[in-house]
Amino acid sequence: MPDGLPNGMNVDYDGLIPNNVGLNEDQRVRRALETWHPGYIDWWKDMGPEGFQEALVYLRTAISVEPEGWAKFGYVRMPEYKWGILLAPAVEGRKISFGAHKGEPAWQEVPGECRAMLRRLLVIQGDTEPASVEQQRHLGRTAPSLYDMRNLFQVNVEEGRHLWAMVYLLQKYFGRDGREEAAALLQRRSGHQDAPRMLGAFNEATPDWLSFFMFTTFTDRDGKMQLGALAQSGFDPLSRTCRFMLTEEAHHMFVGESGVARVIERTCQAMRDAGITDPTDVGRVRALGVIDLPLMQKKINLHFSLTLDLFGNEISTNAANAFSSGLKGRYHEDQVDDDHVLLGATYPVLRLIEGEIREEQVPALSALNMRLRDDFVADASVGLRRWNRLIEAAGFQYRLQLPHVAFNRRIGEFAGLKADLGGRVLPDVEWAGAKDGFLPATEDDDYLAGLMRPVREPGKFAGWIAPPKWGVDGKPGGFEYVRIEE
Ligand code: BYC
Numbered sequence: 001m002p003d004g005l006p007n008g009m010n011v012d013y014d015g016l017i018p019n020n021v022g023l024n025e026d027q028r029v030r031r032a033l034e035t036w037h038p039g040y041i042d043w044w045k046d047m048g049p050e051g052f053q054e055a056l057v058y059l060r061t062a063i064s065v066e067p068e069g070w071a072k073f074g075y076v077r078m079p080e081y082k083w084g085i086l087l088a089p090a091v092e093g094r095k096i097s098f099g100a101h102k103g104e105p106a107w108q109e110v111p112g113e114c115r116a117m118l119r120r121l122l123v124i125q126g127d128t129e130p131a132s133v134e135q136q137r138h139l140g141r142t143a144p145s146l147y148d149m150r151n152l153f154q155v156n157v158e159e160g161r162h163l164w165a166m167v168y169l170l171q172k173y174f175g176r177d178g179r180e181e182a183a184a185l186l187q188r189r190s191g192h193q194d195a196p197r198m199l200g201a202f203n204e205a206t207p208d209w210l211s212f213f214m215f216t217t218f219t220d221r222d223g224k225m226q227l228g229a230l231a232q233s234g235f236d237p238l239s240r241t242c243r244f245m246l247t248e249e250a251h252h253m254f255v256g257e258s259g260v261a262r263v264i265e266r267t268c269q270a271m272r273d274a275g276i277t278d279p280t281d282v283g284r285v286r287a288l289g290v291i292d293l294p295l296m297q298k299k300i301n302l303h304f305s306l307t308l309d310l311f312g313n314e315i316s317t318n319a320a321n322a323f324s325s326g327l328k329g330r331y332h333e334d335q336v337d338d339d340h341v342l343l344g345a346t347y348p349v350l351r352l353i354e355g356e357i358r359e360e361q362v363p364a365l366s367a368l369n370m371r372l373r374d375d376f377v378a379d380a381s382v383g384l385r386r387w388n389r390l391i392e393a394a395g396f397q398y399r400l401q402l403p404h405v406a407f408n409r410r411i412g413e414f415a416g417l418k419a420d421l422g423g424r425v426l427p428d429v430e431w432a433g434a435k436d437g438f439l440p441a442t443e444d445d446d447y448l449a450g451l452m453r454p455v456r457e458p459g460k461f462a463g464w465i466a467p468p469k470w471g472v473d474g475k476p477g478g479f480e481y482v483r484i485e486e
Contacts, residue, residue, distance in 0.1 A: 011064055011086065018084030020065060021168065032171040033085075036182055043186045044079055044160065048133055049140045049153055053079055056483040057153045058472065062086055062161070065244055073473045075483065081157045085168045088243035096234035098333050098340040099326040106236040107326075110173050114325050117318075118235060119174055119181065121328065124198055125226065126166030126185050129159045131202035132215070134190035139212055142452035144462035148209070150472065150481035151255045155216065158248045165241045173237070200410055201306040208448045209465075210263065210291060214303035216256030217383060222310045224249050225331050225376045232329025257383045258468065263291050264387055265466040268394035279391075279398040286447060290464045293391065293398045295448070298440045300400060301421060304380065305408035311373035313412045314349050320365040330368065331375045347371055350405060352413050357406055357423055377402065408439065456484065 011020045016034060023030045045053055056075040061082050064070045094106040110118055133156045143149035163185065170178035188195045191203045201219055206212055227249060231242035267279075267290040276284055285292040312319065322328040323342070330336060338345065345364035350357055364371070380402060388399050404423030406414040418431035421438055440448075455462045459478035471479055 011084070013063055013082070013084075017164075018063070018082050018086075019168075020086055021172075023085070026172075029168070029172045032179055032182075033168065036167060036171070036179075036186075039183065039186050040083075040160075040164075041079055043130065044133075047130070047137060047189070048160070049078060049156055050137045052140045052149075052153070052482070052484070053077070054485060056485075058150055058475075058479075058481045059154055059157060060473070062244075062248070065089055070247065078153060078157060081160070083157070083161045083164045085164055086244050087237065087240035090236070090240060094236060094239075096326045097232060098329045099234070099324045100341070101234055101326040102340055104234075104326075106234050106239065108236055110235060111325075114235070114327055115174070117322060117325065118238070118327055119170070119177065121230065121322065122166050122169050122174075122238070123181050123185070125230065126163055126170070126181075127188065127198045128202050128223070129163040129166070130185060131188075131190045131197035131199075132156075132159050132219070134197075135202065135204070135206040135215070136212060139206065139209060142209065142454050143456075144209060144452075144465045145455050145460060145467075146458055146481040147461075147468060147471065147479075148259070148465075151259075152212065153482070155252050155255055158252070161248070162245050165245060169237060169241060200309050204306060207445065208452050209259070210296070210299050210448060211303070213256045213259030213263065214299045216252050217260060218256075218300075218303045218307040218380060219310070220249060220252040220256060221376060221380055221383075222307050224253065225372050225379070226310075228331045229328050229333075229372055232333040234326030238327075253383075257386065259465075260296065261387060261390060262466040262468060263296065263464065264293070264390050265394075266464055267291055267293065267296075268391060268396060269466070271396070272394060277396075279396050289451065291448070291451070293396075293400070295440065295444050297400055298438065298444060300384075301403045301407065302439050304402055307376075308373060308405055309409060309411040311376065311412075312369045314351070314370040314373075315362055315366045315413075316369045317366060319368040320363075323365060323368050331372055350413065352406075352417065355425060357414075357419075357425070373405070377405070403438075 011018060012024060017023060054077060057078060058073060059076045059081065060071040060073050062070055062084060063072050065086050065088055096102055096104050096106055136152060136156060139152055140149055143152065167182040167185065170182050188197050190197045196203045206215055224246065227242040227246050231239050231246060233239045270288045270290045271279060271285060274288055279293045282292045282294060342364040346361040347364040347367035347370065348359045349362045349367050349370045351360050384400055384402060391398055403421040404419060406417055406419040406423045407421055409415050409417065418426045418428065420426055420434060426434065451464050453462065458480040461467050471477065
């Protein structure tokens with residue numbers, strides 16, 4: 001067995017911090033975590049779901065790391081949720097599968113020369129988790145049903161657990177620096193002018209439930225890709241941590257994708273009932289109190305483009321170094337058919353050359369952000385096809401699309417470029433006239449805000465969203481997923 005860490009099959013569920021990392025035998029880290037805990041609870045009470053700290057929520061809690069039966073369901077007050085530290089079981093004899101150390105045994109300790117880089121990756125990953133909870137803290141008040149409210153809170157507590165996961169690694173492997181970083185993770189605030197979260201998309205507002213569903217569809221999918229790349233890490237504790245986080249991440253994307261699907265379903269049904277054949281007849285569709293497909297397209301344009309920025313610059317020496325040093329692999333690195341070292345290889349990158357978007361071959365090592373972003377776009381397209389099948393099945397011609405990667409960007413090659421949804425560069429005047437057709441305009445946001453009225457009767461749903469096909473944990477339609485004591 002690797003030094004220092006138990007194999008992870010046994011979860012100690014009884015202490016303050018449930019874990020499968022042998023915290024009882026590791027007094028130093030246990031003390032550090034127990035010292036951090038009250039600050040975390042204060043942060044959760046200040047910045048977590050607003051107005052529902054006392055509510056009893058039917059939540060799943062991770063209690064095991066076995067693929068079968070890893071979670072249990074029950075009513076919990078969120079501040080009492082058991083945020084555990086759980087790593088996927090160790091793989092006996094695991095080897096580093098890429099970069100300059102390919103073939104060497106995976107590290108159980110941080111190699112000296114990788115410390116700064118690894119710490120930065122952990123801090124960036126950790127920072128996104130509380131950020132998303134902060135972005136979503138107002139949404140409980142306008143939940144379209146108790147089912148949706150419960151799903152929101154489930155996502156939130158799991159993002160909280162993911163923060164614990166990064167804080168554990170920081171405190172265990174980075175001593176005093178790690179403790180300082182862990183404290184700072186509780187101090188930054190999404191959208192704060194002086195102490196914002198680190199990555200752009202995590203400082204944006206999530207003002208309504210359509211935004212929440214789009215965020216969990218697209219931005220949580222960045223989480224899936226980045227965690228997938230970090231799960232390949234030669235630093236074994238990070239790999240094991242990310243592998244377990246991915247189990248939870250899948251549910252977050254389900255909440256997003258099925259949420260949007262239910263909005264589409266409801267809109268199509270309402271249009272059919274009213275005899276509307278043109279989904280772009282926005283005035284008539286909105287008169288029915290449902291969300292028009294063109295507005296969904298605008299939200300896709302917004303959240304997809306914000307999420308693309310999270311992949312960093314297309315050409316990045318940071319990314320090349322993280323790969324070569326064995327810290328961050330590619331998505332599904334172990335399934336890619338090449339030498340996994342990439343020294344002489346090239347990769348096609350879209351670039352802005354003399355005002356035109358052109359493809360250029362660049363060294364594959366520096367193009368790793370681009371490659372991960374391409375994997376993300378392919379993955380996101382699958383979800384979009386599912387949404388389009390619903391529209392098609394309801395008999396409408398309209399098709400939702402992903403915008404061009406140059407659209408609405410703030411990071412990388414296309415930052416600040418005024419490109420349309422197809423990637424055509426527009427003169428300033430043309431862009432000014434067209435922008436409100438691409439991204440949600442004030443009147444769109446106002447319309448959505450007007451729809452966001454809470455529905456709290458068990459089994460009932462707001463008029464703009466269809467009920468889900470199945471309840472959580474096999475519960476029937478009228479189940480009271482959240483008990484609100486007012
Ligand atoms: N905003 O060389 P570059 C999730 C900075 S989501 C602001 O291209 P690199 C979740 C960059 O930091 C997954 N700044 O950077 C989802 C660098 O600054 P410094 C989160 C940005 O390192 C939903 C400079 O620009 N995890 O889990 O190749 C809910 C040069 O850039 C941005 C990760 O991202 C930006 N968007 O790529 C909850 C994994 N982009 O250091 C959770 C860890 C770049 O020169 N992070 N910059 O001052 C990484 O792998 C990489 O750091 C990045 C950036 C992909 C983020």
